[in-house]
Amino acid sequence: MKKSFPFAAAITAFIAASYFLVPLIATFYFSLRMTRGELSFAAYRSVLNSPEFLATIGYSTVASLLAIVMGAVIIVPTAYWVRLKIPKLRPVVEFISLLPLIVPPVVLVFGYIRLFGSNSWLPLTGSTQGTDVLLVLGYVVMSMPYMFRAVDNGMAVIDIATLTEAAESLGASRFRTIIFVIFPNVRAAIISGAFLTFSISLGEFVLASLLNRPAFGPYLVQLGQDRAYEPAALAVMSFAFTWACMMLMQIFATKKPGQRWFPRLPFSSAQRTRA
Amino acid sequence: MTLDASATRAELRAPRPSVPSIRSLNWSWLGVAPFFLFTLLFLIGPVLYLVTGAFQNAEGAFTFDNMIALGSPNIVASFSLSIRLSILSALMGAVAGLLLGHAVILGGLPSWVRNAFTTFSGVASNFAGVPLAFAFIATLGRLGLVTVLLRDLFGFNLYAAGFDLFSFVGLLLVYLYFQLPLMFLIIAPALDGLKSEWREAAEILGATRRQYWQMVGLPVLAPTILGCFLLLFANAFGTLATVYALMGSGFDVVPIVLFQQIRGNVLYNPNLGYALALGMVVIMGASNTLYLILRNRAERWQK
Numbered sequence: 001m002k003k004s005f006p007f008a009a010a011i012t013a014f015i016a017a018s019y020f021l022v023p024l025i026a027t028f029y030f031s032l033r034m035t036r037g038e039l040s041f042a043a044y045r046s047v048l049n050s051p052e053f054l055a056t057i058g059y060s061t062v063a064s065l066l067a068i069v070m071g072a073v074i075i076v077p078t079a080y081w082v083r084l085k086i087p088k089l090r091p092v093v094e095f096i097s098l099l100p101l102i103v104p105p106v107v108l109v110f111g112y113i114r115l116f117g118s119n120s121w122l123p124l125t126g127s128t129q130g131t132d133v134l135l136v137l138g139y140v141v142m143s144m145p146y147m148f149r150a151v152d153n154g155m156a157v158i159d160i161a162t163l164t165e166a167a168e169s170l171g172a173s174r175f176r177t178i179i180f181v182i183f184p185n186v187r188a189a190i191i192s193g194a195f196l197t198f199s200i201s202l203g204e205f206v207l208a209s210l211l212n213r214p215a216f217g218p219y220l221v222q223l224g225q226d227r228a229y230e231p232a233a234l235a236v237m238s239f240a241f242t243w244a245c246m247m248l249m250q251i252f253a254t255k256k257p258g259q260r261w262f263p264r265l266p267f268s269s270a271q272r273t274r275a
Numbered sequence: 276m277t278l279d280a281s282a283t284r285a286e287l288r289a290p291r292p293s294v295p296s297i298r299s300l301n302w303s304w305l306g307v308a309p310f311f312l313f314t315l316l317f318l319i320g321p322v323l324y325l326v327t328g329a330f331q332n333a334e335g336a337f338t339f340d341n342m343i344a345l346g347s348p349n350i351v352a353s354f355s356l357s358i359r360l361s362i363l364s365a366l367m368g369a370v371a372g373l374l375l376g377h378a379v380i381l382g383g384l385p386s387w388v389r390n391a392f393t394t395f396s397g398v399a400s401n402f403a404g405v406p407l408a409f410a411f412i413a414t415l416g417r418l419g420l421v422t423v424l425l426r427d428l429f430g431f432n433l434y435a436a437g438f439d440l441f442s443f444v445g446l447l448l449v450y451l452y453f454q455l456p457l458m459f460l461i462i463a464p465a466l467d468g469l470k471s472e473w474r475e476a477a478e479i480l481g482a483t484r485r486q487y488w489q490m491v492g493l494p495v496l497a498p499t500i501l502g503c504f505l506l507l508f509a510n511a512f513g514t515l516a517t518v519y520a521l522m523g524s525g526f527d528v529v530p531i532v533l534f535q536q537i538r539g540n541v542l543y544n545p546n547l548g549y550a551l552a553l554g555m556v557v558i559m560g561a562s563n564t565l566y567l568i569l570r571n572r573a574e575r576w577q578k
Contacts, residue, residue, distance in 0.1 A: 009379070009384050010378075012374055012377075013392070019455075020395060023411055023452070026421055027409070027410040027414060029420055074309060074310055075310075077309070085306060101559075103318070103322055104556075105515070106530050106537070106552075107322065107555055107556055108322070109537070110533065111324050112317075113537065114324055114328070115321045137317045200401075203404055205404060205520075206515050217405060220406070221520055224405065224408070224520055231412070232413040235406040235409035239398070242398055250397070
């Protein structure tokens with residue numbers, strides 16, 4: 001058995017790492033060069049002080065949060081009910097929840113504009129509020145595959161049948177069971193799905209642009225056409241944001257119900273065993 | 276008389292067990308009603324509307340004209356551009372992801388390397404859209420940092436050498452940034468699933484590394500690799516925001532043409548737009564379905 005240093009593998013890994021890292025480093029460096037002759041965070045200041053940035057990011061944050069809440073309200077009872085009462089329907093529900101993966105956003109929004117146009121039976125695009133609602137519902141649909149997967153996985157690790165029986169024998173109604181027993185037990189799964197939803201819908205461009213809403217995605221594209229250094233600053237911030245969302249998603253996805261948020265310090269556990 | 280009585284008795288008996296079962300069935304259905312109502316209204320309904328519209332003319336009569344119009348040169352050209360871009364991008368992503376997976380997982384590198392790549396890939400596969408385009412413009416655009424560094428330090432002018440970020444090739448390079456990590460993430464479990472017994476058995480029988488890969492490794496991985504390729508293909512095919520931010524509206528991939536059509540009716544025929552949408556859904560649907568079939572086949576070896 002030879003155990004020499006794996007040169008070929010190391011070179012491959014190095015090339016891949018450079019491909020991944022060079023654009024990030026270059027973008028970061030580029031974003032610092034707004035003021036001629038020195039490195040500064042001027043581009044970041046310019047972005048963060050722009051009222052348009054604050055308005056669009058605020059709009060998109062609210063829309064994303066609403067989409068997360070609506071998604072949870074629709075998906076959690078459905079996933080619960082299907083697991084508990086109608087397991088035969090599970091493949092159907094799972095299939096439908098995966099459908100958004102084969103319907104590109106541009107097709108979805110095209111359907112919305114035609115089906116809910118101002119002359120239709122449900123003229124949602126006729127008013128600003130209606131269009132806002134449609135945007136949020138579109139985000140709910142787009143995030144459904146991830147939300148369903150997260151919640152369904154969360155339900156797989158808890159014994160919902162026993163929990164439901166216990167709640168019912170204590171006299172809880174169906175509604176109460178879902179709100180006070182099931183929801184708290186899949187909370188981590190919901191939050192994990194929520195972070196993914198958030199990272200998808202915050203900078204979403206197609207729906208927001210075609211529904212003509214003042215969201216963050218269309219603002220980004222406009223900024224890219226008008227400015228040089230601010231887009232780079234936004235790309236860096238957006239990468240950091242995506243990173244944070246994915247980390248938080250991972251943490252919540254692997255957290256078991258009832259598990260503590262931070263691992264117990266080895267110091268205190270050592271003390272306990274001695275005592 | 277007796278016949279009559281037995282009939283009524285049967286009638287009386289029959290409904291009794293079936294009444295509660297009907298009631299419970301109805302209740303069960305009610306529990307999933309919100310989900311079905313929601314998806315019917317905001318997912319299936321809109322898509323069905325486009326699909327039926329694709330087979331109608333402006334007056335609502337049934338026609339195949341829109342399907343035939345899909346064969347017009349500019350639409351064929353944009354489908355062809357989209358498909359070529361997606362195939363090449365998926366191919367690059369699949370090969371690069373496989374090489375990286377092989378190096379990092381089976382190559383004998385320390386495990387922190389693999390962990391770092393896995394974490395990074397989770398982020399990068401979701402870092403698409405407009406910011407990704409910005410990052411590459413800042414890196415390899417005409418005034419991008421790498422372009423400038425190469426010119427000033429090495430006297431090498433990328434753009435004079437024929438490279439252009441705002442082109443087909445440039446787009447492939449940008450797509451790779453989310454395709455490679457996606458491939459790495461989905462091929463990793465399959466590479467883990469290659470049992471070391473198979474390699475040992477092959478070695479004992481005198482197989483070279485090359486023979487092992489040719490006759491054992493790659494055949495076992497083939498369904499997974501093909502499935503991943505299709506997933507990457509669909510991933511590239513549906514990409515709009517990245518292209519739009521990089522190229523503007525002038526690069527006629529199918530999603531961009533549809534986007535322009537919705538914005539300003541560039542095709543002068545909404546029903547042709549429906550046909551375009553149908554074409555997209557069919558291609559995305561076919562590649563995703565095949566992916567799922569291949570994934571099931573691939574899981575055979577992991578039991």
